Amino acid sequence: MTKNKQPKRDLLEDIFTICERDGSINNIGPDYYKDFLNMSDKALENVITCVINDRVDEINESIFSGKWKSEEDIFKYIKNILEIIAVGIMGLNEKTGGLVFYKPVGNYPPDEETKEELNKKINGSTPIIREAFFKIINKQMKNQKQESENADKTAEKPQPPKKGVSNENILL
Secondary structure: OOOOOOOOOOHHHHHHHHHHHHOOEEEEOOOHHHHHHOOOHHHHHHHHHHHHHHOHHHHHHHHHOOOOOOHHHHHHHHHHHHHHHHOOOEEEOOOOOOEEEOEEEEOOOOOHHHHHHHHHHHHOOHHHHHHHHHHHHHHHHHHHHHHHHHHHHHOOOOOOOOOOOOHHHOOO
16 A cells, blocks of 8 residues: 655645636735734724634634633634735735735745734734724624514514314314
C-alpha cells in the first residue's frame, strides 16, 4: 500500500492562485496600510460588525460548543480576521458586507515597522470589538421584541368553544 506522495501545498498560495485566476486582486499601494491605521474607531467598528455578521454561524458554534472558553478567544478570532484584512488578503464585499479573499499585489507584505503599527491598532481594538458585539446583540433583542409584539397583534383572538351536539340530543 503506497501513501499519496503529493507535495504539501501552502494554503495561502492556493488561495492566491484561485484569487488571481478569478481576478480578485487587491492592489496594495503606499497608502493602503496608512488607511487602515488611520481608520476611525467608528469605521473600525463597522468593519468588525461586518466580520461578526459574516461569521455569526462559526462564532455561535465556537461559543456554544465550548470550543471558546473565554471572551479572549472571541477577541483573538476577530483580531486574526482584522489582521488578514489589514494586510490585504481579505476584504469586505461592497454589496453584501461579507468577507472575500484577495491576492494582494504591490506593497505586500508590509515592512516590519508597519506590521508592528498594524498589530498595535488591532491589539487595541478589544473595546471596539466588545462594543460591536453589544450593538449587534441589542439590535437582535430589539428585533425579537418587535417581532413578538407584531405576532401578538396579528394573532387570532381565541374564540369561545362552539356549542356542540351532545349525545342526549341525538335521536337514534
